[in-house]
Amino acid sequence: MVAISQKAFIDVNGRTIFLTGATLLTVAVSLAAWLEPRSETWRGGRARAEGLLATLLGDGRRLFANHFFVKADVYLHSGYYPSIFDQARQACDHGIGSNPEHTESEIAADTGSCKSGCEHHDHEASHESGFLGPPRDWIDRLGRHFRVTQHTHLEDGVSESEILPWLRVAMELDPHQVEVYTTAAYWLGRRLGKVNQAEAVLRRGLRSNPDSEEILLELGRLAWEHRRDAERARHLWNAAERVWQRKYLSVNATNRVTLARMLALRAQMEETLGHTEEAIRYWSRLQEVSPHPEAVARRVAALRSHLPQTPWPADAKSIGQGPGPSLPSL
Amino acid sequence: MKRCMALTGVVIRELYRRKDFYVLFVLTALITLLLASIQFFEDLRMVRYLREVTLLLIWISALVIAVVTAARQIPAERESRTIFPLLAKPVSRGEVVMGKFLGVWLATGLALAVFYGFYLLVGTFQGAPSSWLLGFQAFWLHWMMLAVVVSMAILGSLLFSAPSVNSTLCFIVVTGILLLAGHLNIIAGSMPGLWGALLYGLYFALPHLELFDVRDLLIHEHPPVAWGAFAVAGLYAAVYTTLFLIAAWWLFRKKPLST
Numbered sequence: 235m236v237a238i239s240q241k242a243f244i245d246v247n248g249r250t251i252f253l254t255g256a257t258l259l260t261v262a263v264s265l266a267a268w269l270e271p272r273s274e275t276w277r278g279g280r281a282r283a284e285g286l287l288a289t290l291l292g293d294g295r296r297l298f299a300n301h302f303f304v305k306a307d308v309y310l311h312s313g314y315y316p317s318i319f320d321q322a323r324q325a326c327d328h329g330i331g332s333n334p335e336h337t338e339s340e341i342a343a344d345t346g347s348c349k350s351g352c353e354h355h356d357h358e359a360s361h362e363s364g365f366l367g368p369p370r371d372w373i374d375r376l377g378r379h380f381r382v383t384q385h386t387h388l389e390d391g392v393s394e395s396e397i398l399p400w401l402r403v404a405m406e407l408d409p410h411q412v413e414v415y416t417t418a419a420y421w422l423g424r425r426l427g428k429v430n431q432a433e434a435v436l437r438r439g440l441r442s443n444p445d446s447e448e449i450l451l452e453l454g455r456l457a458w459e460h461r462r463d464a465e466r467a468r469h470l471w472n473a474a475e476r477v478w479q480r481k482y483l484s485v486n487a488t489n490r491v492t493l494a495r496m497l498a499l500r501a502q503m504e505e506t507l508g509h510t511e512e513a514i515r516y517w518s519r520l521q522e523v524s525p526h527p528e529a530v531a532r533r534v535a536a537l538r539s540h541l542p543q544t545p546w547p548a549d550a551k552s553i554g555q556g557p558g559p560s561l562p563s564l
Numbered sequence: 565m566k567r568c569m570a571l572t573g574v575v576i577r578e579l580y581r582r583k584d585f586y587v588l589f590v591l592t593a594l595i596t597l598l599l600a601s602i603q604f605f606e607d608l609r610m611v612r613y614l615r616e617v618t619l620l621l622i623w624i625s626a627l628v629i630a631v632v633t634a635a636r637q638i639p640a641e642r643e644s645r646t647i648f649p650l651l652a653k654p655v656s657r658g659e660v661v662m663g664k665f666l667g668v669w670l671a672t673g674l675a676l677a678v679f680y681g682f683y684l685l686v687g688t689f690q691g692a693p694s695s696w697l698l699g700f701q702a703f704w705l706h707w708m709m710l711a712v713v714v715s716m717a718i719l720g721s722l723l724f725s726a727p728s729v730n731s732t733l734c735f736i737v738v739t740g741i742l743l744l745a746g747h748l749n750i751i752a753g754s755m756p757g758l759w760g761a762l763l764y765g766l767y768f769a770l771p772h773l774e775l776f777d778v779r780d781l782l783i784h785e786h787p788p789v790a791w792g793a794f795a796v797a798g799l800y801a802a803v804y805t806t807l808f809l810i811a812a813w814w815l816f817r818k819k820p821l822s823t
Contacts, residue, residue: 309612313784319747323754370749373772376800377746379793380705382780392609399604399613422605431605 291407299408306397306404306417313382316365324365394425405438412446415439419452429460445481450474451496458503471500485523494523510537567655568663575667576674579633585675588625592679595621596686611692612783618686619779622679623706627738630672630710634717635730637664638816647821658813661718665809668714673707680706698788702778705794708801709776713738715808716771722815738773746774771804 288295308315316324366383369375388394401418404411415435423432433456439449454470457463475496482489501516514537521530579585596618604610638660641647650660680703687694713734720730745767752763775797778789 309784312786313780317747319750323750370753371768373768373775374746374749376793376796377772377775379789380775380778380781380797382784382786384786395605395607395610396612398607399610402604418605426607428605428607435605 295406296408296410299404299411299414302400302404302407303411303414303417306400309397309400310388310394312384312386312388314385315382320365391425394421397421405435409439409442412439412443412448415443416448416452419456423456423460429456432456432460445477447474447477447481447492447496450477451492451499455499458499464503464507467503468500471496490523490525494520497523505537513537567653568659568666571655571660571663572667572670575633575637575664576671578667579629579671579675584629584632588628589675589678589682592618592621592625593682596682600686600690609692611687611690614690615683615687615694615783616779618683619782622676622683623777623779625679626672626676626706626710627713627735629675630668630713631717631731631734631738632727633671634664634668634714635721635734636727637668637718638721639725639727639730642821651821657816661809661813661816665715665718665805665812668718669707669711672710672714676703676707676710694782695785695788698778698782698786701789701794702782705776705778705789705797708798709773711805712771712773712801712808715805715812719808719812719815722812722819741770741773742777743774745770745772772800775800 291298364385366378369378388396398418398421401414401421404414405418408414415438418435419432419439422428422435433453436449436453436456440446440453443449450470451474454467454474457470458467475493478489478493478496485493497516497520501513501520504510504516505513514534517530517534517537521527521534524530596614599614599617638647641650651657655663680699684694684696684699716737717730717734720734721727724730724733748763748767748770752760752767754760755763780786781789
């Protein structure tokens with residue numbers, strides 16, 4: 235008798251619990267359905283965030299993107315890198331003003347986004363002379379035994395890949411930092427021979443930054459230099475030029491570099507393909523924007539007078555690497 | 565010394581009974597293995613980012629274990645009133661401080677050895693083993709740095725009533741020293757007058773814990789540290805540890821236990 239009453243109690247109790255649970259679940263689902271569309275307004279950009287980082291950090295993640303971009307540069311120099319305090323002291327010692335473009339261009343040059351093909355690092359000289367300077371005291375002298383004081387580069391064709399994880403993180407954190415895509419593409423395509431990966435990176439960058447003439451330019455370069463697809467390169471460079479013209483009304487010191495690179499690459503390609511007329515047209519246009527027009531003029535003159543020109547090597551990567559009058563880097 | 569070692573044994577047993585180390589080790593191992601499984605641009609040759617993250621996790625974990633364990637030693641004895649039977653035995657207060665320090669330091673060293681062993685193993689399995697010599701130097705320097713931190717936390721436990729306050733302050737001070745102490749001379753150089761002099765004084769007075777951080781050398785495969793400098797760093801840590809322990813002993817000697 236006792237067992238039966240206990241069973242009945244359990245049955246009733248179990249049903250009550252089940253029904254309560256079902257009611258609560260229904261209320262929860264209804265509330266979720268009601269709240270979800272409304273929450274988009276107060277969650278802002280995070281509501282449409284695609285990744286975990288974007289959801290967690292929102293737009294604030296962009297603050298950290300540059301840190302990881304610089305981290306890639308630190309890796310390139312095998313850890314030999316000035317801290318912000320060293321940079322400030324250097325600026326003070328050399329009377330350099332706080333010019334943000336200076337740092338950015340240094341980073342870009344270092345991580346290989348010096349698109350004119352100049353693989354020479356702009357700030358090499360300052361690195362080689364040693365940002366550390368002589369030890370200031372005995373603690374400083376002792377401390378140098380425990381930190382990186384030798385300036386070496388990742389340059390064996392394999393270890394350069396060590397910088398890529400940080401570039402990937404920087405891309406995640408700030409998808410609109412064009413420089414990160416072009417830098418990653420440079421290292422993937424030209425230094426590590428991963429052309430497909432380089433193109434994938436650039437395409438990803440283009441999806442996030444459809445108005446980037448830099449990415450279009452690099453895609454064109456990839457099409458020509460690695461795939462020998464002149465038609466596709468032409469289309470991409472035309473698109474890059476259209477974007478450039480839409481964005482900038484006139485040529486100035488900053489935007490001139492990109493335009494000059496577009497024209498130079500195009501002229502170089504046409505010349506290699508034997509389209510002399512086209513090549514002259516692009517060299518002439520380059521002459522107008524180049525900071526060293528006389529060198530370009532010499533090339534135009536050489537082409538016009540049909541001087542015998544040695545064909546450029548198939549893997550000629552940049553201005554100034556082919557035969558004929560050497561052009562200054564842009 | 566025998567009495568010191570008995571106290572030390574108690575502290576070591578306490579560490580492996582508590583869950584702090586296990587939780588931190590499992591977390592470090594999980595994050596490391598998860599990162600190791602990620603492929604960037606279909607390239608499997610990248611190992612330095614993994615070294616960097618693993619070493620950062622090891623540094624954070626070791627710091628947490630050292631500070632939290634050291635900060636609660638004497639307050640816990642006082643709170644549970646076991647300090648009275650302890651001091652009723654023929655144990656001096658100096659021996660209590662020394663025993664507690666040695667216990668925490670050795671226990672932290674054991675934990676650290678497991679962490680560094682894991683680090684070296686992961687490197688070997690990744691096909692890019694780190695230099696074992698530099699690995700040993702990194703471990704030893706890290707452990708010497710922790711000696712300073714542990715002694716600092718024991719001193720703090722006699723200055724502040726709550727272990728949480730002590731732990732928080734220790735974390736702030738240690739992080740501040742690791743990030744800024746090495747640059748104080750540069751900042752002092754750019755500040756004229758009294759403030760510059762004060763900052764310079766602080767620069768020389770602070771224990772330079774950043775000296776013991778050779779992670780960059782490990783990550784970027786640089787040669788090991790010169791043995792002379794290695795020995796001087798050990799001596800430097802020993803001096804600061806002794807200073808903090810003497811201060812702790814002096815405070816503990818004067819401190820009434822009834823409050």
